[in-house]
Amino acid sequence: MERKTVLLRFAAVLAGASIASLASSETHAQTIKGTHLPADLRIVTQRMLDLAEGDGNNFLHPNHNYKQTRFYPNAQINTANVRRLRPAWLFQVDVRESLETTPIVVDGVMYVTTAYNHVYAIDAATGEQIWHYKHRIGPITAYCCGPNNRGAAVYDDLLYMGTLDAKLVALDAKTGKLVWETQVADPELGYSETMAPVVVENKVLIGTSGGEYGIRGFLKAFDAKTGRLLWTFYTTPENSVGVWATKDATGKDLRRDIAKEKEILAKIGDPYRWLGGPVWQTPAVDRVRRKVFFVVGNPAPPLDDSQRPGDNLYTNSLVAIDLDTGRYHCHLQYVPHDRWDMDAVSPPVLLDAPDETGKIVPAVLHAGKTGYVYVHRREDCSLIRYSEPIVPQENMWAPPTPEGTRMAPGANGGVGWSPVAVHPGLGLVYALAIHQPMTFHLQSSPYPGGKLWLGGAFRVSPADEHWGALVAVDYRTGAIRWEVKTPQPLLGGALATAGGLVFFGEGNGRFNAVDAATGARLWSFQAGAGVNAPPASYTVDGKQYIAVAAGGSAQLDFKRGNAIIAFTLVE
Amino acid sequence: MTVAMRTSKGWFAGLVVAAALGSGEAAQGQEMRPRAAQPAPEIPLSERLAELVPTCLACHGEDGVPNYAESPIVDGQNEGYLFVQLRDYKNGARKHEAMNEIVKDLSRQDLRELAAYFAARPWPRVDQPPPEDGSIDVERLLAEGQCRECHGADFLGDGTMPRLAGQLTSYLASTMRAFKLKERTNNAAMGSLLDTFSDEEIEAIARYLGAL
Numbered sequence: 001m002e003r004k005t006v007l008l009r010f011a012a013v014l015a016g017a018s019i020a021s022l023a024s025s026e027t028h029a030q031t032i033k034g035t036h037l038p039a040d041l042r043i044v045t046q047r048m049l050d051l052a053e054g055d056g057n058n059f060l061h062p063n064h065n066y067k068q069t070r071f072y073p074n075a076q077i078n079t080a081n082v083r084r085l086r087p088a089w090l091f092q093v094d095v096r097e098s099l100e101t102t103p104i105v106v107d108g109v110m111y112v113t114t115a116y117n118h119v120y121a122i123d124a125a126t127g128e129q130i131w132h133y134k135h136r137i138g139p140i141t142a143y144c145c146g147p148n149n150r151g152a153a154v155y156d157d158l159l160y161m162g163t164l165d166a167k168l169v170a171l172d173a174k175t176g177k178l179v180w181e182t183q184v185a186d187p188e189l190g191y192s193e194t195m196a197p198v199v200v201e202n203k204v205l206i207g208t209s210g211g212e213y214g215i216r217g218f219l220k221a222f223d224a225k226t227g228r229l230l231w232t233f234y235t236t237p238e239n240s241v242g243v244w245a246t247k248d249a250t251g252k253d254l255r256r257d258i259a260k261e262k263e264i265l266a267k268i269g270d271p272y273r274w275l276g277g278p279v280w281q282t283p284a285v286d287r288v289r290r291k292v293f294f295v296v297g298n299p300a301p302p303l304d305d306s307q308r309p310g311d312n313l314y315t316n317s318l319v320a321i322d323l324d325t326g327r328y329h330c331h332l333q334y335v336p337h338d339r340w341d342m343d344a345v346s347p348p349v350l351l352d353a354p355d356e357t358g359k360i361v362p363a364v365l366h367a368g369k370t371g372y373v374y375v376h377r378r379e380d381c382s383l384i385r386y387s388e389p390i391v392p393q394e395n396m397w398a399p400p401t402p403e404g405t406r407m408a409p410g411a412n413g414g415v416g417w418s419p420v421a422v423h424p425g426l427g428l429v430y431a432l433a434i435h436q437p438m439t440f441h442l443q444s445s446p447y448p449g450g451k452l453w454l455g456g457a458f459r460v461s462p463a464d465e466h467w468g469a470l471v472a473v474d475y476r477t478g479a480i481r482w483e484v485k486t487p488q489p490l491l492g493g494a495l496a497t498a499g500g501l502v503f504f505g506e507g508n509g510r511f512n513a514v515d516a517a518t519g520a521r522l523w524s525f526q527a528g529a530g531v532n533a534p535p536a537s538y539t540v541d542g543k544q545y546i547a548v549a550a551g552g553s554a555q556l557d558f559k560r561g562n563a564i565i566a567f568t569l570v571e
Numbered sequence: 572m573t574v575a576m577r578t579s580k581g582w583f584a585g586l587v588v589a590a591a592l593g594s595g596e597a598a599q600g601q602e603m604r605p606r607a608a609q610p611a612p613e614i615p616l617s618e619r620l621a622e623l624v625p626t627c628l629a630c631h632g633e634d635g636v637p638n639y640a641e642s643p644i645v646d647g648q649n650e651g652y653l654f655v656q657l658r659d660y661k662n663g664a665r666k667h668e669a670m671n672e673i674v675k676d677l678s679r680q681d682l683r684e685l686a687a688y689f690a691a692r693p694w695p696r697v698d699q700p701p702p703e704d705g706s707i708d709v710e711r712l713l714a715e716g717q718c719r720e721c722h723g724a725d726f727l728g729d730g731t732m733p734r735l736a737g738q739l740t741s742y743l744a745s746t747m748r749a750f751k752l753k754e755r756t757n758n759a760a761m762g763s764l765l766d767t768f769s770d771e772e773i774e775a776i777a778r779y780l781g782a783l
Contacts, residue, residue: 096724139649139683139730140731141656141730141731144720144721145720147729371607446759448759451758452721452759455763458753554724557724560724
């Protein structure tokens with residue numbers, strides 16, 4: 001089947017976003033040259049990856065582009081016609097377990113990953129399977145929150161996926177055949193891979209999960225052609241103590257007993273070797289400054305601080321490092337010496353935002369489990385502002401006790417791993433929020449050598465009402481513009497489009513489109529299983545599609561399923 | 572606790588009279604034959620495994636159904652879990668007099684092969700009664716304990732997480748109690764998660780899982 005890539009013009013929609021418009025025309029100047037069969041997949045060039053922000057045909061990055069804005073620049077599906085959005089096809093994967101994947105689409109071929117590390121290539125126009133790869137997972141795996149995978153990365157003619165047994169595999173994108181695999185870390189010590197990697201300039205960047213297993217977190221760069229390790233940045237430096245911060249990034253008292261921590265430090269030394277600090281969501285890449293921005297997860301064990309004196313750098317932080325060398329550039333720690341699993345996990349987003357004086361500066365944004373949306377200067381990671389709380393905050397930061405201390409947000413957030421989306425024209429960021437208070441129980445235990453290590457237990461308090469909300473925050477001011485409440489906590493991700501829409505799913509199976517400016521509900525579809533994955537969009541033969549996985553969530557125990565659904569407009 | 576005799580040739584069927592394996596607390600010694608299972612199919616054994624496996628079968632059952640109430644089903648259990656438990660018995664992280672003794676001189680390679688061998692055997696079906704209808708809401712307990720987060724939607728586990736579905740109810744109850752009482756300490760997180768559950772609640776969870 002021959003397929004034409006259609007030039008789409010978004011300049012009018014992107015009025016005021018001139019760079020993006022320019023980028024889109026450049027992309028199309030490139031992609032319009034070829035016509036492509038699935039079996040004759042076109043090579044993904046660095047230039048295509050760089051210009052993804054304006055690419056209204058493909059969906060090349062897990063969060064659409066290196067900045068991770070999740071703003072799709074095609075307006076064919078829009079506020080005026082979204083009511084005519086219907087399933088075009090439904091693909092069923094072989095695994096009925098959590099789906100947290102973002103579909104990647106290259107010239108009409110979709111790649112999706114599943115729980116337990118299957119990968120499918122699918123004809124994005126028809127839903128027909130092109131190939132299926134199943135990773136042979138080794139016997140030793142350790143992961144806390146479901147056998148999840150959040151997606152693949154593509155570059156040249158290869159596709160990359162991290163695996164539960166802590167490997168990075170490279171597949172031939174045309175055939176699904178394994179080209180190389182490399183061990184990223186030792187699963188017997190609690191390392192696993194669930195995040196989608198990112199590829200830039202022949203480097204595959206991948207972090208690790210395992211914050212609940214006493215790992216030492218990192219971000220590593222592997223040679224995209226060979227799998228050779230190029231550099232490693234450890235998220236817990238050999239001096240992880242920091243400045244003995246008594247307040248969080250917003251000035252709230254952390255209620256630390258610094259004198260006691262200093263005593264412990266004198267006794268046991270720096271705890272960096274098993275301090276946690278996973279990087280379990282995809283980094284953003286600043287191509288101009290050649291910096292990689294990512295967020296770092298919780299210290300280990302999450303609830304018990306008796307064996308980890310100090311600020312526990314760089315856990316719960318935004319961190320920037322040098323793309324070429326992996327060397328430290330800057331960081332900002334949101335919650336020093338965390339005891340509530342308040343890890344930073346929702347992928348950071350690069351954008352331009354006004355600083356305190358109103359001057360537009362290169363900024364980076366992160367939506368926290370804490371319930372705040374933080375906006376930083378890219379130059380030095382310093383905080384420009386933080387939003388109003390987007391969920392109720394109660395009893396922060398009361399230390400965990402053996403009997404249990406109630407606090408909101410709970411350990412799932414605030415904003416969990418869900419990627420946010422940004423609408424640059426409206427100056428809004430859309431975050432999937434969770435209200436799920438928990439009691440935090442302290443129970444000390446020694447480092448267990450790669451086993452689950454919580455230092456107690458989190459308990460969802462059954463007496464509390466739990467709910468979710470899609471919250472639109474003006475990142476220029478930190479004010480909440482609107483919110484859409486949902487009956488269950490939200491986990492999955494958002495997609496904003498130039499059609500003035502925001503797409504997001506719910507654990508009860510609903511997949512929704514709302515008006516990006518007002519939050520008005522415009523469209524909904526019942527998928528039959530939890531929609532707990534970030535949506536994507538793409539265009540084939542001039543027709544725009546919205547795609548999302550409906551597989552439920554192990555983490556929140558939403559109904560499991562196995563569907564990838566693509567929607568398009570009917571006449 | 573009865574301690575098996577060790578001869579110059581290693582542990583032998585005499586072990587059958589020894590303590591039940593698995594949970595670490597005192598054995599009840601009661602027989603566990605809920606029903607006759609199909610004989611496990613023959614899986615070719617290396618010379619080394621042929622030497623080791625009979626000792627295991629003495630308690631864990633020729634046909635996969637354990638001979639003792641507190642010996643777990645190991646046939647068809649997840650390979651990673653079996654390996655890690657054997658490793659923990661060897662390094663002392665999991666305490667059980669007989670198991671610690673049996674594995675102490677085995678190599679890491681032996682443990683890997685044993686884990687792979689038993690994982691490859693079919694899980695035996697044993698008919699065990701579900702919880703009686705009563706005042707305990709098991710679904711609520713499973714949610715509160717966040718059991719499915721690690722053990723999976725169908726409690727089949729994966730990798731180093733054990734399958735719980737269809738495991739012996741008696742073993743599940745005793746090992747959960749051992750976690751709660753911090754007698755089994757090779758997964759402290761389990762101890763914390765079970766901390767607030769009563770013995771009756773643990774029993775109800777065990778029956779629910781055993782009947783799956």
